Amino acid sequence: MRRAPLFLxxxxxxxxxxxxxxxxxxxxxxxxxxxxxxxxxxLYVQPGETQVQVESFLLDARPVxxxxxxxxxxxxxxxxxxAVPGLFADDGYLRDWESPTxxxxxxxxxxxxxxxxxxxxxxYCAARGGRLPTTAEWEYVALADERRRxxxxxxxxxxxxxxxxxxxxxxxAGAGFRNVWGVYAMHGGVMxxxxxxxxxxxxxxxxxxxxxxxxxxxxxxxTATGDARDYAAFLRYAxxxxxDARTTTxxxxxxxxxxxx
Amino acid sequence: xxxxxxxxxxxxxxxxAGCTGAPPAADVVAGDTHAHHDMHAPAPVExxxxxxxYQLDDVWLDRHGAERVLADLRGRPQLIAMVYxxxxxxCPRIVADMKRLEGEFSDVGFxxxxxxxxxxxxxxxxxxxTATRLSDRWTVLAGPDESIATLAAVLGVRYRQVSATDFMHxxxxxxxxxxxxIVHRQEALGEVDGTIAALQRLAGPxxxx
Amino acid sequence: MxxxxxxxxxxxxxxxxxxxxxxxxxxxxNSNATGLLDDRIPEAxxxxxxxxxxxxxxxxxxxxxxxxxxxxxxxxxxxxxxEKVMExxxxxxxxxxxxxxxxxxxxxxxxxxxxxxxxxxxHHDMKVPHNxxxxxxxxxxxxxxxxxVVAGTDATxxxxxxxPGLYVYHCAMAPVPMHIANGMYGxxxxxxxxxxxxxxxxxxxxxxxxxTKGRHGEGGLQPFDFDKLxxxxxxxxxxxxxxGAMTGNNxxxxxxxxxxxxxxGNGGPNLSSSFHAIGEIFDVVxxxxxxxxxxxxxxxxxxxxxxxxxxxxxxxxxxxxxxxHAINRVFNxxxxxxxxxxxxxxxxxxxxxxx
Numbered sequence: 001m002r003r004a005p006l007f008l009x010x011x012x013x014x015x016x017x018x019x020x021x022x023x024x025x026x027x028x029x030x031x032x033x034x035x036x037x038x039x040x041x042x043l044y045v046q047p048g049e050t051q052v053q054v055e056s057f058l059l060d061a062r063p064v065x066x067x068x069x070x071x072x073x074x075x076x077x078x079x080x081x082x083a084v085p086g087l088f089a090d091d092g093y094l095r096d097w098e099s100p101t102x103x104x105x106x107x108x109x110x111x112x113x114x115x116x117x118x119x120x121x122x123x124y125c126a127a128r129g130g131r132l133p134t135t136a137e138w139e140y141v142a143l144a145d146e147r148r149r150x151x152x153x154x155x156x157x158x159x160x161x162x163x164x165x166x167x168x169x170x171x172x173a174g175a176g177f178r179n180v181w182g183v184y185a186m187h188g189g190v191m192x193x194x195x196x197x198x199x200x201x202x203x204x205x206x207x208x209x210x211x212x213x214x215x216x217x218x219x220x221x222x223t224a225t226g227d228a229r230d231y232a233a234f235l236r237y238a239x240x241x242x243x244d245a246r247t248t249t250x251x252x253x254x255x256x257x258x259x260x261x
Numbered sequence: 262x263x264x265x266x267x268x269x270x271x272x273x274x275x276x277x278a279g280c281t282g283a284p285p286a287a288d289v290v291a292g293d294t295h296a297h298h299d300m301h302a303p304a305p306v307e308x309x310x311x312x313x314x315y316q317l318d319d320v321w322l323d324r325h326g327a328e329r330v331l332a333d334l335r336g337r338p339q340l341i342a343m344v345y346x347x348x349x350x351x352c353p354r355i356v357a358d359m360k361r362l363e364g365e366f367s368d369v370g371f372x373x374x375x376x377x378x379x380x381x382x383x384x385x386x387x388x389x390x391t392a393t394r395l396s397d398r399w400t401v402l403a404g405p406d407e408s409i410a411t412l413a414a415v416l417g418v419r420y421r422q423v424s425a426t427d428f429m430h431x432x433x434x435x436x437x438x439x440x441x442x443i444v445h446r447q448e449a450l451g452e453v454d455g456t457i458a459a460l461q462r463l464a465g466p467x468x469x470x
Numbered sequence: 471m472x473x474x475x476x477x478x479x480x481x482x483x484x485x486x487x488x489x490x491x492x493x494x495x496x497x498x499x500n501s502n503a504t505g506l507l508d509d510r511i512p513e514a515x516x517x518x519x520x521x522x523x524x525x526x527x528x529x530x531x532x533x534x535x536x537x538x539x540x541x542x543x544x545x546x547x548x549x550x551x552x553e554k555v556m557e558x559x560x561x562x563x564x565x566x567x568x569x570x571x572x573x574x575x576x577x578x579x580x581x582x583x584x585x586x587x588x589x590x591x592x593h594h595d596m597k598v599p600h601n602x603x604x605x606x607x608x609x610x611x612x613x614x615x616x617x618x619v620v621a622g623t624d625a626t627x628x629x630x631x632x633x634p635g636l637y638v639y640h641c642a643m644a645p646v647p648m649h650i651a652n653g654m655y656g657x658x659x660x661x662x663x664x665x666x667x668x669x670x671x672x673x674x675x676x677x678x679x680x681x682t683k684g685r686h687g688e689g690g691l692q693p694f695d696f697d698k699l700x701x702x703x704x705x706x707x708x709x710x711x712x713x714g715a716m717t718g719n720n721x722x723x724x725x726x727x728x729x730x731x732x733x734x735g736n737g738g739p740n741l742s743s744s745f746h747a748i749g750e751i752f753d754v755v756x757x758x759x760x761x762x763x764x765x766x767x768x769x770x771x772x773x774x775x776x777x778x779x780x781x782x783x784x785x786x787x788x789x790x791x792x793x794x795h796a797i798n799r800v801f802n803x804x805x806x807x808x809x810x811x812x813x814x815x816x817x818x819x820x821x822x823x824x825x
Contacts, residue, residue: 085311085312085313085316086311086312087311087312087313087314087316087415088316090622090623092594092622118414119414158696159696159697162694162696163693163694166565166597166693166694195410196410196421198410198413198414198418198419198420199419199420199421200419200421201419201421201429201431229696229700231645231648231696234644234645235598235644235645237644238598238599238618238643238644239598239599239620241599241618242599242618242619242620242643243599243620244414244417245414245415247620247623248622249594249596249620249621249622250594250595250621251597251598251621252620
């Protein structure tokens with residue numbers, strides 16, 4: 001079994017993200033890269049709104065790993081398996097771990113941690129002084145390929161992203177491609193928690209490529225879709241619409257974000 | 262026995278270090294900040310169940326501006342819904358559904374929590390409560406974004422701000438038992454039968470008429 | 471023309487339309503009352519539910535036994551969503567998304583008036599969320615919004631089997647075309663109160679189109695191909711989810727002279743089926759799985775998301791080949807199933823040197 005050199009992940013990232021020279025006045029938190037703000041057209045847009053604005057922020061270059069989560073549990077025993085009240089995680093919480101404190105060696109330590117609830121992910125990030133990324137932030141970074149901040153119109157990008165997404169198994173934290181921001185595995189690893197997953201409505205019935213909120217809404221108003229060919233994005237939104245905050249599954253992990261000062 | 266999990270989201274979010282390169286704030290732990298508070302709290306009657314919503318210890322403001330935690334609602338069943346007072350269509354019907362039950366059950370409380378922290382100040386909640394003639398069995402609460410998100414997460418309420426003044430949100434009315442565990446979720450407007458059945462199991466019908 | 475006059479004129483015209491409408495509608499109702507053509511929409515029948523039972527479900531080509539009970543009951547259906555790699559053709563693998571571990575999904579058989587308690591279960595190894603829309607359901611989304619599940623969760627709802635017929639069910643989670651293209655469909659039969667006429671054999675056949683990155687027959691584990699789905703250019707058009715799923719050693723065998731009923735569905739997602747049996751004539755076609763009976767049919771249409779029930783007497787020992795008669799799909803894409811008929815030659819029906 002390959003033993004991951006954990007310390008490598010703890011070395012502060014000297015990532016120079018695109019156009020982020022000024023950010024280097026202060027050292028970036030370890031493992032994080034700076035994402036310059038901008039706007040993009042999301043899968044679901046509001047009537048009269050075609051672009052979503054994202055402020056500059058910090059994002060983990062990789063999903064949180066099993067090894068890192070193990071370290072977290074040393075100091076935060078309340079989040080060990082068996083100690084967490086049902087309100088904050090379902091029965092599957094860390095079910096693939098060897099023991100309440102050890103992830104074991106069956107799966108590499110640098111694989112993304114999964115079987116964690118939204119509450120658990122949020123507490124982990126808060127303990128690091130950060131937070132979960134918002135849907136808008138996550139989707140914004142997910143648009144990038146190796147060379148472009150927004151590759152959504154590039155030939156073959158959507159198809160490539162879908163193929164990565166459909167790969168089986170939680171691949172290692174550094175898997176997938178490193179995008180122009182210096183962020184890895186936005187696609188092809190695990191699905192990831194976002195802070196505001198609850199803002200996605202159960203538009204499960206999206207076979208016509210648009211959502212019908214109907215009775216669910218006070219403000220009403222059907223929303224139009226962005227690119228209905230973006231199947232990977234549909235899968236991500238389907239996730240967000242289906243999970244609740246207690247849900248834990250083997251293909252749902254997370255990474256943390258942070259605010260710039 | 263499950264120990265009360267003292268994740269104070271409010272506190273956690275308030276101390277976000279802002280990622281200035283400081284070492285990870287190891288002491289900002291789920292529960293650690295709150296442990297202090299616990300020592301000064303009155304001895305709990307009984308430990309809360311693992312599924313009790315009252316494990317959330319976010320601090321809210323009621324219509325009089327007084328600080329409240331959800332655990333203050335312990336002791337009798339509660340009907341709880343998340344609304345916003347500027348809402349023209351669905352929210353009045355949620356309130357109407359709850360009011361229908363007020364006459365049927367004497368020992369049940371009613372709670373409205375706002376999803377609009379910007380507009381729904383205690384003053385606004387107070388005028389709303391007056392305008393809609395809410396009795397003293399109703400608790401109306403306002404809190405910060407993070408507290409709203411947390412409560413919505415445990416109640417399974419989805420919501421999103423869609424304009425300067427409006428939100429879309431699921432029309433869920435939740436029945437909590439005396440200890441704060443969820444016993445029923447009414448997911449559609451007007452479908453009070455299941456809610457009534459749940460309250461009857463908890464409290465038994467007490468007609469006040 | 472003054473405004474007032476105009477108003478009067480408009481009023482008169484509207485009045486006439488109302489009168490004419492009443493006359494037309496009235497005539498319609500009168501003709502219905504004769505019973506010659508009763509196309510009125512019936513009141514919903516909601517018989518009392520007595521007892522409960524657990525549904526017996528089968529994988530294609532098998533069909534659960536006909537229902538003999540004479541009353542409506544509560545039928546419990548547990549269906550598990552499983553994503554799994556299986557052979558789509560000899561030497562070619564594909565990751566299917568399934569209802570019950572097979573493509574098509576488990577056959578569900580209930581009776582008109584039954585209350586179905588339906589539980590969709592997400593297998594713990596499932597990678598994406600799923601749900602189910604059963605065309606037999608009267609109500610929001612056919613159950614789609616009530617049944618969204620991720621790995622390790624389940625969701626339950628109840629529905630009344632209001633109308634007899636053969637109905638498709640399928641996953642309706644975004645992106646729906648991909649879920650269906652990966653095999654997420656099956657059939658639910660709602661038997662009429664008195665049941666269907668007895669036959670010697672019943673089989674379950676369901677067509678679907680598949681979109682692999684490699685060309686038809688290219689070996690190994692083949693990924694899903696978005697562009698081909700989008701352009702509606704399948705590499706495989708199959709009965710029961712694999713090349714050869716119902717041919718050769720996998721073909722059902724019946725005796726000459728026996729009667730056969732096929733419950734035929736088409737999951738799509740894209741292609742309609744020109745369903746045909748080579749060397750057989752359908753004695754009875756229950757058109758689109760409903761009440762309408764057609765007789766002596768050579769080829770019948772099965773739309774994507776639709777069904778048909780065909781019945782025939784297998785008179786002559788032979789290999790009856792079931793095909794989509796859009797014939798390229800048979801020749802190059804795999805749309806072939808088979809029923810073997812064994813027994814005595816029937817020269818009075820067909821006499822050929824080698825048979």
